[in-house]
Amino acid sequence: MEITLQNLTKVFQSKKEDEVVAVDNLDIVIPSGKLYGLLGPSGCGKSTTLFMISGLLKPTEGKIYFGEEDVTPVPPEDRGIGLVFQNYALYPHMTVKQNIMFPLENLKIDKKEGLKKAQEIADLVGIGHLMDRKPAQLSGGQQQRCAIARALVKEPRVLLLDEPLSNLDARLRLQTREEIRRIQRETGITTVFVTHDQEEAMSISDEIVVLDEGVTQQVGQPQDVYDKPNNLFVAKFLGTPPINLFDGRIENGKIMIGDAYIGKSEAEDQEVTVGIRPEGFKIVERSSFQVEVEFVETIGRDTTLIINHPNVEVQGSFEDPEEEGDVTTVEDTEFEALNLEMGSGKSIQDQKTFRAIVDADYGVQPGDTVKFSVKPHKMHVFNKETGELV
Amino acid sequence: MLEQERNIAAWFYLAPALILLAIFIFYPIFNSFVLVALEDYNYLQQTYDGFTLTGNFRNVLNDPNFGQAMLNTMLITFVSVPVSVIIALLISVWLNAIPIQKIQGFFQTVFFLPYVTNAIAIGMAFAFMFNRRYGLINWFLGLFGIDPINWINMGASYENAMITLLIYITWLTLAFKIIVFLSGLQGIDKQYYEAARVDSASRARILRRITVPLLSPMIMYITVTSFIGAFKTYTEVIGMFGERLGPPGDPNSMTTIVALVYDALDRSGVPGAMSEAAAAALILFAITLVFTFVNMQVSKKRVHYG
Numbered sequence: 165m166e167i168t169l170q171n172l173t174k175v176f177q178s179k180k181e182d183e184v185v186a187v188d189n190l191d192i193v194i195p196s197g198k199l200y201g202l203l204g205p206s207g208c209g210k211s212t213t214l215f216m217i218s219g220l221l222k223p224t225e226g227k228i229y230f231g232e233e234d235v236t237p238v239p240p241e242d243r244g245i246g247l248v249f250q251n252y253a254l255y256p257h258m259t260v261k262q263n264i265m266f267p268l269e270n271l272k273i274d275k276k277e278g279l280k281k282a283q284e285i286a287d288l289v290g291i292g293h294l295m296d297r298k299p300a301q302l303s304g305g306q307q308q309r310c311a312i313a314r315a316l317v318k319e320p321r322v323l324l325l326d327e328p329l330s331n332l333d334a335r336l337r338l339q340t341r342e343e344i345r346r347i348q349r350e351t352g353i354t355t356v357f358v359t360h361d362q363e364e365a366m367s368i369s370d371e372i373v374v375l376d377e378g379v380t381q382q383v384g385q386p387q388d389v390y391d392k393p394n395n396l397f398v399a400k401f402l403g404t405p406p407i408n409l410f411d412g413r414i415e416n417g418k419i420m421i422g423d424a425y426i427g428k429s430e431a432e433d434q435e436v437t438v439g440i441r442p443e444g445f446k447i448v449e450r451s452s453f454q455v456e457v458e459f460v461e462t463i464g465r466d467t468t469l470i471i472n473h474p475n476v477e478v479q480g481s482f483e484d485p486e487e488e489g490d491v492t493t494v495e496d497t498e499f500e501a502l503n504l505e506m507g508s509g510k511s512i513q514d515q516k517t518f519r520a521i522v523d524a525d526y527g528v529q530p531g532d533t534v535k536f537s538v539k540p541h542k543m544h545v546f547n548k549e550t551g552e553l554v
Numbered sequence: 555m556l557e558q559e560r561n562i563a564a565w566f567y568l569a570p571a572l573i574l575l576a577i578f579i580f581y582p583i584f585n586s587f588v589l590v591a592l593e594d595y596n597y598l599q600q601t602y603d604g605f606t607l608t609g610n611f612r613n614v615l616n617d618p619n620f621g622q623a624m625l626n627t628m629l630i631t632f633v634s635v636p637v638s639v640i641i642a643l644l645i646s647v648w649l650n651a652i653p654i655q656k657i658q659g660f661f662q663t664v665f666f667l668p669y670v671t672n673a674i675a676i677g678m679a680f681a682f683m684f685n686r687r688y689g690l691i692n693w694f695l696g697l698f699g700i701d702p703i704n705w706i707n708m709g710a711s712y713e714n715a716m717i718t719l720l721i722y723i724t725w726l727t728l729a730f731k732i733i734v735f736l737s738g739l740q741g742i743d744k745q746y747y748e749a750a751r752v753d754s755a756s757r758a759r760i761l762r763r764i765t766v767p768l769l770s771p772m773i774m775y776i777t778v779t780s781f782i783g784a785f786k787t788y789t790e791v792i793g794m795f796g797e798r799l800g801p802p803g804d805p806n807s808m809t810t811i812v813a814l815v816y817d818a819l820d821r822s823g824v825p826g827a828m829s830e831a832a833a834a835a836l837i838l839f840a841i842t843l844v845f846t847f848v849n850m851q852v853s854k855k856r857v858h859y860g
Contacts, residue, residue, distance in 0.1 A: 220748050241754040253745035257767040257858035266763070267753040314753070 165230050165321040165354045167194040167217065172226035174212050174378075186212045188378040190226070194356060194371075199348045201369035201386075202358045205401065209378035210358045214324050217356060219243045230321055243322075246315025246353075250327040252307050254299040260286065260310050261295040267318040285317045286310075289347060305336045309343070316351060323348070325357035329364055341368050362402045366390065374398050391541065396551035399439045399544050405468070408518035409477040412438040412545070414554070419545060422475045424453035426538045435548040437477060442468070444542025445520035447528070451535040458517065460530050469520045469528055476516045586832035594825040610833040613826060614814070623809045629716060630723060630810070631784035638724045639777060642731035647765060649732070650739040662736065669729035677793020680722045681706060706794065710801040719808055723790050727783070731776050738772035739765070770857040778849045785842050788812035811838045 172190040187209040202210040215221040219240030268278040289309040366386040374381040393399035459470040595602040652658040684705040800807035818831035
């Protein structure tokens with residue numbers, strides 16, 4: 165089932181009469197049978213978008229199509245969607261079996277057939293042996309699977325997942341994301357999931373859309389978006405450790421950081437922000453990009469060099485919504501959008517340092533002076549004012 | 555040593571409550587067991603003619619009003635409690651669904667008013683509403699061409715009087731239930747309702763499968779306390795019918811077990827009357843105990859403590 169979002173806009177009205185645009189003119193096509201990631205920092209409108217697809221929130225403007233059918237006026241109960249909430253929202257008084265059976269009973273499916281289906285789907289997600297437990301007797305990962313089973317059992321046209329991994333610990337997160345990938349492949353259901361974790365989005369999505377303040381920043385396959393960011397926001401948002409940003413300029417077709425020449429450009433002369441991925445540095449014999457190494461972090465196969473440089477642009481870090489311990493509900497998205505508008509602070513890392521990941525074989529020590537050349541495809545040059553790619 | 559000092563301090567803090575409980579609760583309970591064992595106890599002269607095990611209970615059972623009191627009490631309990639619990643549940647679900655805070659607050663106040671108003675005063679107002687000639691109810695029914703009904707006036711039938719009393723008691727006891735249910739409803743995570751909507755559950759099913767189970771601790775608490783309260787019905791009857799305990803011309807037709815207790819106390823000068831009151835109270839105590847036990851057993855199976 166292909167999902168088309170057309171000019172989708174959601175405006176929340178706050179009490180003080182000011183409007184907050186949570187989602188602004190979103191135009192995306194979610195391809196049929198694919199795993200699609202809505203990615204962005206806290207308050208970018210991704211959960212709002214998901215809840216609009218589910219029907220729990222009504223868009224202020226724009227349309228939503230499932231295939232050819234315009235579902236914008238259709239209430240959630242008639243949309244044929246499965247939704248997995250961030251904290252799962254399993255009915256605490258029902259057993260796993262009753263939880264999974266609940267949607268089937270609502271659809272008046274024959275009890276015997278329903279039980280068979282429930283067992284099948286529970287087996288698929290790997291909780292078939294836990295049918296008589298109550299949610300409180302399950303681990304976080306099992307609750308998560310139960311929620312997915314409940315969403316899948318009615319064979320929805322679309323499966324929606326809201327921050328599906330945020331309540332799991334790190335190890336379970338890795339395991340579960342592969343599990344979600346597997347379940348999605350086996351069922352072939354068009355799946356949309358929301359996450360603020362770029363690694364999570366990149367690792368399992370067929371395609372992602374990066375959102376910021378309700379506006380689409382870029383759509384594409386995860387690797388493409390990582391390799392060819394459209395703008396500074398996308399470049400900054402994707403990648404761990406994050407991309408290094410330098411104050412630079414283009415002069416006579418040369419990209420310069422301070423006095424160092426680091427590459428060629430065909431653009432006209434201007435002030436620019438140069439983004440270089442940490443893995444984009446190569447240690448070479450001769451280069452005008454010469455720096456002194458401050459710290460060295462050795463992590464097995466490669467080494468991270470931490471280097472002071474006067475031209476590093478200080479960048480704000482993205483808040484991690486997880487640390488706020490929030491669980492998004494439809495109402496919370498409104499609250500969150502309003503809250504963000506008030507200007508909740510982004511902490512500033514004001515260290516003028518950058519990171520370079522190089523092969524451990526170089527044996528670089530703190531205090532060494534190294535010369536870098538920059539891999540052209542790991543470098544992105546952005547206009548200083550607009551943040552657009554030059 | 556320190557332990558002991560702490561104990562003394564603890565007893566000291568508990569003393570005010572314990573002394574009051576001892577004087578007004580524990581001693582009277584103990585004393586009613588004593589009174590029930592005395593034969594022809596004379597309250598004024600403090601004399602009695604020996605001991606009896608069942609004599610005073612037999613006196614209660616032989617009271618001409620005992621059967622009526624038992625029937626009325628049971629009717630009031632088993633009609634008004636379930637009906638008022640269900641109505642209170644529906645009203646609080648409806649109140650909880652009102653999206654505008656101010657309107658919700660207004661109706662909350664409206665529904666809570668009976669709780670802070672004197673039952674006797676409301677009873678008198680109700681009695682007037684159900685008056686055959688001037689009452690609001692008959693006037694309203696008259697709009698539909700229904701002839702005036704004799705609810706509670708001279709010559710009213712037992713059924714009519716009892717229906718009026720039941721309506722009044724149900725209405726009076728709604729307020730507290732609604733407040734408790736509403737606070738319970740507001741504690742239920744909204745996500746369950748969102749999930750249920752996505753799962754295509756109808757409103758009726760959401761109420762039955764999500765709201766009621768999640769509210770079950772509150773429902774249980776209200777049911778148990780309401781049963782106990784209903785077994786003790788007395789003020790409401792006085793409020794509506796006065797000391798006559800029935801419509802004019804048919805005294806004692808609306809009597810209850812607690813009314814029997816007070817009736818016996820009224821005759822406390824007569825030998826044995828005090829013991830009869832104690833016996834009636836103990837019968838009520840036994841009935842309440844049995845039903846509360848049954849309630850608790852049911853709750854073990856049906857109540858979900860989140």
